[in-house]
Amino acid sequence: MNKITLSVVTVSLLMIQACADSKLDFSEEPKSSTPVPETSTKPKNVLFIMADDFNHWLPAIGYYDQAITPNINKLANQGVLFADASSASPVCEPSRQALWSGLSPTNTDLDGNSHAFIRDIPGHENVVTMNQFFKDNGYYVYGGGKLYHPGKMGADDTDPNNWSDLYTQGTGAPGGSHYLWQSQADTRGLVKWSGSDAAVEDANDTKLALHFAEKIKNYANSEHSDKPFFFALGLFRPHLPWNAPKQFFDMYNPDDLPLPQGYLANDLDDIPNKNGSHIFAEIKQQNVWKEGIRAYLANMSYADYNVGLILDALEASPYADNTLVVFTGDHGWALGEKEHWGKFALHDQANRTTMIVKDPDAKGNGEISRKVVSMLDLYPTLADAANLAIPAHVNGNSLSPLLAEPNDPNWTKPIVIRYNGTLIIKTNQWRLVDNGNQSQLYDIVNDPNEWTNLYGKLGYETITAELKAELAAWVNAKEDGIPGFDTVGTGDSDTGGEIEPVIVENITDLTAKKFGCSIELSWSDKSGEIAYIIRRKVVGEASYGNLVTVDKDTVKYIDDTVTSGVNYVYQVRPDFADAGKKVSNNPEIVPDPC
Structure with a gap:
């Protein structure tokens, strides 16, 4: 059994003090003046927390141990931590559209930041989003922060009509004059970092967290208390620019930080389409690599602080034992691996994120699952855990078996990722980037950092063919074999028949x-x-x-x-x-x- 051990770090006292100064004090408040029924008779609530660009550097995952995230660590110890979770696409918009709609980019063709909303896609105008699904099932559904893309809730592309209420204020945190650096190679002006002297509670991400903490604290006395709640909020950090209160930068000494274990010099030599980053080249040339890692970690720790405000409020509420809690990023982020700095890539680091699911009733709580899973699985998982029928249109799998037995040997389901027209299939042992003569194949059990591209090498013809066949079968099943695929949006399982499969082909001789x-x-x-x-x-x-x-x-x-x-x-x-x-x-x- 792979139990998580919480590490005690002296510097976390800073975050404990920050929480004490956050103007929320639940210690003297009664939990509720309204009696709450036993969990066995009341539907489970849902608390869904996202953090933008939050990769898989949570210490318990074992890839990078230096991140100081005591609050998320605590949640991982209470739920199931999915150590090999990936987004449906390594970019904000397609990843989030897939998460909330339940539809893979293989269905929607949303595989880049095209500023398209799922309901604008022909055939998906009436798709039942996850927030709509819970609202339609009697939940009070409240959202705020960056959940869809682009950001601010209330815009047309955040599904505004399918929330009960919305928090529409901004997100992020201001910059300052400490530890300041800005890329000259980045024409967008986003690749920069700094620490601010501004009060933590004045930063927008913290205002968002405090607001949701108050919503939880006061829910039992609200006009909606007769309904279960679905609270969803999206923190903006650690998205660029990496601005955060200075105290979070001070938690790290760049000289003490190792480089990512997945970095290998000349790692791109066996990849046909070398996709190194000119920004990373600039960072190395200016010798600010470790400063950049410190800035990212500071923003992770700032996100963790805000997560702590919300989780503390839940723990002090009458809903602590009857609430499904999810924490997830929206994709990964590379900090030098494959000579890359960012997302927007076919490399595994661009998709890998931290994903935790806490179901109070799950037998596997406190364990780490090493099975390959997708963020697409969250929609059906939450529906299943809430004892609701999973909508027929969703492409993911309920993770309920892994919540019961996190390393169930029978769990062999692949995940599929799509970015910019290229498909990736990942199993518990292999990851194939299916990209014509620029394909990549990795044995992730024996080569977890993906340093050796096996595609086209002698002895790997059979597994390559098998993976390609499995990928084609997955795509065809999701695109052509879903009941009701032509009539998505009803949320019912009997809204139509299967579509007759259409044989389509990639171009391989351009x-x-x-x-x-x-x-x-x-x-x-x-x-x-x-x-x-x-x-x-x-x-x-x-x-x-x-x-x-x-x-x-x-x-x-x-x-x-x-x-x-x-x-x-x-x-x-x-x-x-x-x-x-x-x-x-x-x-x-x-x-x-x-």
Whole structure:
């Protein structure tokens, strides 16, 4: 049995004192003047906490031990910590849209920050989001902070009509003059960090946490107390810029911080599409790598402080023993692994996050699950744990078996990730990035840091073929085999029949060649497509941009908008209408001058 041991660190006294100064004192308050029925007769409440860009550096996971997160550690000791949890996509928007809708990016084609809302996608206009599902089942559903993307609650793309009430104030924390650094390579102006002298309680993330703590404290006397509650809040830190009160920076000495264990010099040598970060190159060149790690950890600790305010309020309330609690990030964040600084990547660190589920009735509480799971699993898990029928449209799996037995040997379900048109399948032993001649294959049991790309190597042909077949079966099952897939949104399990499968194919023979001072693309025609989407990016950029959409049966396109000397990467996506869009291999080329 893999029990979590809480480590005691002297510096955590700072956070205890900060909690004492947070203007909340539950010690002298009666828990409630309203009697609360026994948990066996009252539906379970839900407390759902997200922290933006919170990766898998929680000490108990075992990857990076120096993060000071006593409050999240405590929650992990009370629930089940999923040590190998991944997002559905390594970017805020598709990850969050998948989480709240229950639909994989393989269904929605939302696999980048395109600023699209799930209900804007044809066929998904009436999808039942998780917050709507609980509201429709009699819950008082209250949301605040960054839950959807982009951020502020109340906007059209935060599903405003399917919450009972909303907290619409801002998130984050101000910057200051301490430990200040800013990247010159980042044109967005986001890659920077600083410590502030501002009072902790004046920062927006802390205001958000204090507000939800008060909601929990006062719920028994509220007009909604006859209903179970679903409280969801999204903290903005540790999202960039890494600004936090100075006291959280002071918890760490950069000289004492090790580099991430997953870092290996020249680790990109066996990856065909080298996707190193120019920002990370700048950080190394300026010798601020450990300062950057300290800034990220400071923001993790600041997020942990705010989580503590909320969990303390729950613990002091009459609902402590009847509330499902979730803590999760929205994806991962690399701090030098694979020469990368950030998310927006096919590497495992860009998807790995911290995920904890506490069900007061779960037999596995206090244990660590090492099974591969997805954030897509949270929607069905919460429905299941609340004794509600899981909506038919959701793509994830209920984690109830793992809440009972966290390392159940029978749990062999793969997870599927999609980013920028590329599919990834991960099992308990293997991770395959299925990207044509730029594919990657890792044995994550024997090579957990993914230092050796096995794709195309002798002896791995069979497992590669098996994983590709399993990936295709997963995608087809989720896209074409879900009852009610054409009529998602009712929340019922009998809203339609299965869709007749449509056979669709990726393009595997896309070529790019010089044509004067332009680039000529060519590929083989597919059957059943309605159009082809031509996409391009510069090597090193995170995302493709759409150049043009051409008619079906087109097999050639000339790009005359290129700049000589620039290294471009191309992608052509066949669009099969209701069957979805597929991808292609990704040739690189540098055009000649005119």
